[in-house]
Amino acid sequence: MRQYETVIGLETHVELATESKIFCSCSTKFGSEANTQCCPVCTGMPGTLPLLNRQVVELAVRAGLALGCTINLQNQFDRKNYFYPDLPKAYQISQLYQPICINGGVDIGGKTIGIHEIHMEEDAASLIHDPFRDCSKVDYNRCGVPLIEIVTEPDFRSAEEVQTYLELLKQRLVYLGVSDCKMQEGSLRVDVNLSVRPVGAEELGTRTEMKNLNSFKAIGRAIDYETRRQIELLEEGGRVVQETRRWDENKDASYAMRSKENAQDYRYFPEPDLPLVSLTAVYVEQLRSNQPELAEAKRARYVAEWGLTDYDAVTITAEKSVAVFFEAVVAQGVPPKETANWVMGQVLRRMKEEESEEIPMEPAALARIIELVLAGKINRTGAVTVFDGVFGGGDVDEFVADHGLEQVSDDGFILFCIDQIMAEQDTVVAEYRSGKEKVFGFLVGQVMRKAQGKAAPEKVNELLKERLNQP
Amino acid sequence: MELTKEMLRHLAKLSRLDEGAAMGMENDLNRILEDMKILESIDISGVDLLTVKEAVSLRPDMVKPSFDRELLLSCAPETDGEGYFVPKAVE
Amino acid sequence: MKSNIFITQVPTEGTKRLAVKDNICTKGVRTTAGSRILEHFVPPYSATAVDRLMAAGWSLCGKTNMDEFGMGSTGETSFFGATVNPVDPSRVAGGSSSGSAAAVALGLCDAALGTDTGGSIRQPAAYCGVTGFKPSYGAVSRWGLIAYASSLDQIGPIGKTAEDCYQVLRDMCGQDERDMTSRALPADFLPEGLNGEVKGLRVGMPRECFGGGLDSEVEAAVRACGAKFSDLGAEVSDCSMPSFSAAVAAYYVIACAEASSNLSRYDGVKYGFRGEGFENLNEMYVNTRDQGFGSEVQRRILLGTFVLSSGYYDAYYKRASAVREVIRREFARLFEEYDLLLMPTTPTVAPRLGESLSDPATMYKADLYTVPVNLAGLPAISVPCGVNRDGLPIGAQLIGGFMKDGLVLNAAYGFQQGGGAK
Numbered sequence: 007m008r009q010y011e012t013v014i015g016l017e018t019h020v021e022l023a024t025e026s027k028i029f030c031s032c033s034t035k036f037g038s039e040a041n042t043q044c045c046p047v048c049t050g051m052p053g054t055l056p057l058l059n060r061q062v063v064e065l066a067v068r069a070g071l072a073l074g075c076t077i078n079l080q081n082q083f084d085r086k087n088y089f090y091p092d093l094p095k096a097y098q099i100s101q102l103y104q105p106i107c108i109n110g111g112v113d114i115g116g117k118t119i120g121i122h123e124i125h126m127e128e129d130a131a132s133l134i135h136d137p138f139r140d141c142s143k144v145d146y147n148r149c150g151v152p153l154i155e156i157v158t159e160p161d162f163r164s165a166e167e168v169q170t171y172l173e174l175l176k177q178r179l180v181y182l183g184v185s186d187c188k189m190q191e192g193s194l195r196v197d198v199n200l201s202v203r204p205v206g207a208e209e210l211g212t213r214t215e216m217k218n219l220n221s222f223k224a225i226g227r228a229i230d231y232e233t234r235r236q237i238e239l240l241e242e243g244g245r246v247v248q249e250t251r252r253w254d255e256n257k258d259a260s261y262a263m264r265s266k267e268n269a270q271d272y273r274y275f276p277e278p279d280l281p282l283v284s285l286t287a288v289y290v291e292q293l294r295s296n297q298p299e300l301a302e303a304k305r306a307r308y309v310a311e312w313g314l315t316d317y318d319a320v321t322i323t324a325e326k327s328v329a330v331f332f333e334a335v336v337a338q339g340v341p342p343k344e345t346a347n348w349v350m351g352q353v354l355r356r357m358k359e360e361e362s363e364e365i366p367m368e369p370a371a372l373a374r375i376i377e378l379v380l381a382g383k384i385n386r387t388g389a390v391t392v393f394d395g396v397f398g399g400g401d402v403d404e405f406v407a408d409h410g411l412e413q414v415s416d417d418g419f420i421l422f423c424i425d426q427i428m429a430e431q432d433t434v435v436a437e438y439r440s441g442k443e444k445v446f447g448f449l450v451g452q453v454m455r456k457a458q459g460k461a462a463p464e465k466v467n468e469l470l471k472e473r474l475n476q477p
Numbered sequence: 478m479e480l481t482k483e484m485l486r487h488l489a490k491l492s493r494l495d496e497g498a499a500m501g502m503e504n505d506l507n508r509i510l511e512d513m514k515i516l517e518s519i520d521i522s523g524v525d526l527l528t529v530k531e532a533v534s535l536r537p538d539m540v541k542p543s544f545d546r547e548l549l550l551s552c553a554p555e556t557d558g559e560g561y562f563v564p565k566a567v568e
Numbered sequence: 569m570k571s572n573i574f575i576t577q578v579p580t581e582g583t584k585r586l587a588v589k590d591n592i593c594t595k596g597v598r599t600t601a602g603s604r605i606l607e608h609f610v611p612p613y614s615a616t617a618v619d620r621l622m623a624a625g626w627s628l629c630g631k632t633n634m635d636e637f638g639m640g641s642t643g644e645t646s647f648f649g650a651t652v653n654p655v656d657p658s659r660v661a662g663g664s665s666s667g668s669a670a671a672v673a674l675g676l677c678d679a680a681l682g683t684d685t686g687g688s689i690r691q692p693a694a695y696c697g698v699t700g701f702k703p704s705y706g707a708v709s710r711w712g713l714i715a716y717a718s719s720l721d722q723i724g725p726i727g728k729t730a731e732d733c734y735q736v737l738r739d740m741c742g743q744d745e746r747d748m749t750s751r752a753l754p755a756d757f758l759p760e761g762l763n764g765e766v767k768g769l770r771v772g773m774p775r776e777c778f779g780g781g782l783d784s785e786v787e788a789a790v791r792a793c794g795a796k797f798s799d800l801g802a803e804v805s806d807c808s809m810p811s812f813s814a815a816v817a818a819y820y821v822i823a824c825a826e827a828s829s830n831l832s833r834y835d836g837v838k839y840g841f842r843g844e845g846f847e848n849l850n851e852m853y854v855n856t857r858d859q860g861f862g863s864e865v866q867r868r869i870l871l872g873t874f875v876l877s878s879g880y881y882d883a884y885y886k887r888a889s890a891v892r893e894v895i896r897r898e899f900a901r902l903f904e905e906y907d908l909l910l911m912p913t914t915p916t917v918a919p920r921l922g923e924s925l926s927d928p929a930t931m932y933k934a935d936l937y938t939v940p941v942n943l944a945g946l947p948a949i950s951v952p953c954g955v956n957r958d959g960l961p962i963g964a965q966l967i968g969g970f971m972k973d974g975l976v977l978n979a980a981y982g983f984q985q986g987g988g989a990k
Contacts, residue, residue, distance in 0.1 A: 059536050
């Protein structure tokens with residue numbers, strides 16, 4: 007059998023994190039009741055006109071800059087015409103002839119993936135199938151949510167490369183504040199264009215497009231499936247048909263989508279209701295100069311300025327919310343390394359338990375806990391109790407007081423406990439004084455218990471040793 | 478440019494009009510297209526369409542209250558008060 | 569109503585009665601665009617122009633009849649029946665603002681709103697013997713105007729005189745944040761009042777506009793208008809517009825292309841008419857649009873779809889857009905030498921009912937004087953300048969430079985005050 011190589015290009019749709027839709031002032035909030043975030047514009051009513059949201063342009067430029075693109079200072083919108091119930095105007099306002107960003111590249115480690123273009127467009131409505139009436143119900147809430155579509159060159163050669171690119175892309179876009187990139191909520195959607203060709207061949211094979219890929223894992227499986235399918239087809243002497251295929255999670259296979267006509271002709275032409283998007287070089291440079299710090303830059307900074315290890319830096323910057331939280335705690339004035347341990351330990355633990363990317367805790371609260379520990383005011387066990395107690399909110403000092411977790415470093419109180427224990431455990435004391443050093447730990451434990459956890463262990467050790475060594 | 482019945486059928490499909498009615502307009506449409514040949518005789522060198530358009534002014538990213546759902550749905554041909562019904566859309 | 573002027577009448581007691589063409593949305597009042605597909609559509613919003621006019625004291629007295637979606641030159645494509653000419657009921661009122669022009673002519677309102685994409689205000693004004701003005705593109709908001717061709721459509725006033733038109737325009741013009749194609753108006757857009765001063769105005773009469781096909785009585789009346797301007801102190805002379813002959817072709821390519829896209833939203837899903845007898849989604853679309861649209865609209869949709877389709881886009885749409893720019897530049901150069909251009913509004917007087925629709929290619933060619941103006945986005949007015957031997961009205965057209973709306977209205981006012989035919 008011949009050796010084949012897989013050639014893949016990706017089209018990624020990203021919902022932009024704006025407050026309002028791209029062409030009207032309706033909210034973009036996810037998850038509201040059907041058709042409660044709509045207006046005549048986003049439902050395509052007669053006589054309505056699109057009004058371009060400036061934040062959409064800004065986020066598109068930021069994304070383009072972070073992906074190494076050239077920004078088209080003069081760019082325009084075009085109409086993409088086709089009929090479907092999720093498209094109220096029966097055309098989508100998109101960009102074809104002059105998209106906002108072109109000719110970028112993303113380094114995935116040892117290789118650069120070319121970005122062909124990035125363009126702005128509006129999202130379509132959602133269709134729900136109603137089984138009782140055997141018809142579809144349209145919800146226009148999502149209609150008009152701003153999207154950017156990021157189109158790569160066919161530079162991928164494996165599912166692993168695709169995975170690396172997508173993880174990097176997601177991280178970058180989240181760090182930029184461009185999108186929250188949640189595949190499960192539809193704010194990141196990936197279509198895969200795949201073809202195969204014999205190794206060494208110059209020409210590209212016929213490609214298919216795969217849709218409905220709802221997770222990075224599904225993308226990997228779909229790539230494997232389609233590669234096998236195409237190779238088998240070619241080996242049998244058949245030809246790959248250029249078509250769109252729908253990935254079926256349950257069946258772990260893709261199926262050709264029924265196409266209503268031979269060829270879809272979208273009849274793109276410049277959107278007459280929207281004048282040219284005209285940007286100045288100054289505007290673009292301003293955005294370039296105040297781009298939010300990306301993960302790579304943060305990692306370098308943590309290592310150089312705060313002496314964190316590479317491992318620590320990578321762990322903390324994996325999720326933007328974690329990095330932001332970490333920096334906010336350090337900004338309160340507590341040591342970065344100590345903070346890093348807490349973040350990588352307790353904070354990540356709680357996030358995993360709650361299956362959430364959000365951190366409800368106040369950065370000031372963790373800073374306070376760290377302060378108290380370092381000052382010896384609470385011990386580490388007590389600190390974890392406080393942490394869990396105030397993770398969802400609450401005052402640290404109040405919690406410490408309410409739960410009696412404050413350590414006493416008052417020598418008098420500790421000596422009092424020590425004296426009591428030494429009196430109660432006189433035989434053990436005698437054993438220690440006769441040379442049996444390992445009973446020291448037992449005595450420390452007894453003193454700690456007598457002090458009801460309020461004694462600083464270091465102080466107990468110090469003072470007990472002193473007392474025991476006194477005749 | 479001659480429009481054939483086959484082309485008209487395709488155009489009707491694209492625009493969701495009746496194919497028979499479209500094919501019946503063959504003569505009229507071809508006569509109209511004949512009159513458009515004059516466009517080829519005008520010198521268009523030196524025209525750059527991209528620079529012709531005015532620049533757009535941008536809207537601030539602020540949410541304003543949406544339309545009352547009931548009001549929007551009052552125009553709908555078929556609704557359950559929550560959404561718009563259409564015959565099953567095939568993927 | 570026998571003369572079919574209003575689609576919906578609105579009882580009103582106001583003194584400034586405004587009739588509004590039925591493709592302009594009026595909140596809570598049926599708005600049909602002259603089509604079956606919107607026969608029962610009641611918009612939950614009003615056009616900006618309507619809001620502004622109501623706020624300025626005008627009151628809505630009715631929604632006027634029109635060619636379906638603005639597509640037509642006679643009023644005969646209306647689903648609700650043609651509006652007949654108030655002067656001669658065997659003839660058409662013109663289109664597409666047929667009802668508005670007729671209503672003004674018959675005194676059923678104090679002024680009316682029409683819309684003009686290729687002449688739809690000026691031409692029916694000429695046929696009905698009233699004054700109709702198309703503002704510069706972007707001077708009046710298109711929010712709430714049911715779109716025919718987005719880069720060409722404008723709302724404009726129709727009245728007995730230029731003064732009436734001026735009053736309406738003043739109350740509705742100005743940039744609208746809901747329409748990104750609307751413009752900030754220059755300070756000299758409209759004067760505080762019209763003074764009719766035409767002395768010294770340089771008026772050009774393009775010789776290409778006075779060629780074959782132009783009815784001799786129409787030509788005579790328009791030339792007389794030119795002579796009148798001369799008497800009033802204007803400098804009237806010959807000039808040339810070489811690309812004039814290509815304007816109709818460029819217009820119909822662009823207008824039909826934009827219309828084919830603008831009318832796709834009428835699919836029976838969200839509002840309006842939904843067709844009968846369908847078994848699946850595709851049939852619903854086709855039945856809705858086949859039953860809902862008249863044949864002129866369907867013809868233009870097909871034409872528009874064709875000129876945008878793959879393989880034909882460059883030769884038709886792109887080329888027509890470039891020709892449009894050539895025409896715009898030609899006008900701009902003329903307006904360096906002239907303040908106004910004077911030409912006929914139409915090549916003939918109003919045709920008889922039933923004569924035009926069977927030959928659309930010929931019907932389209934009759935728009936030759938009005939469409940160049942829309943392509944260039946310029947302000948233009950049609951003023952009555954006489955009648956023919958049968959008493960049928962003739963209109964003369966004055967065109968001004970971009971955003972020189974005040975100058976055009978003032979010149980028309982001066983002509984009418986100076987004894988120009990009313």
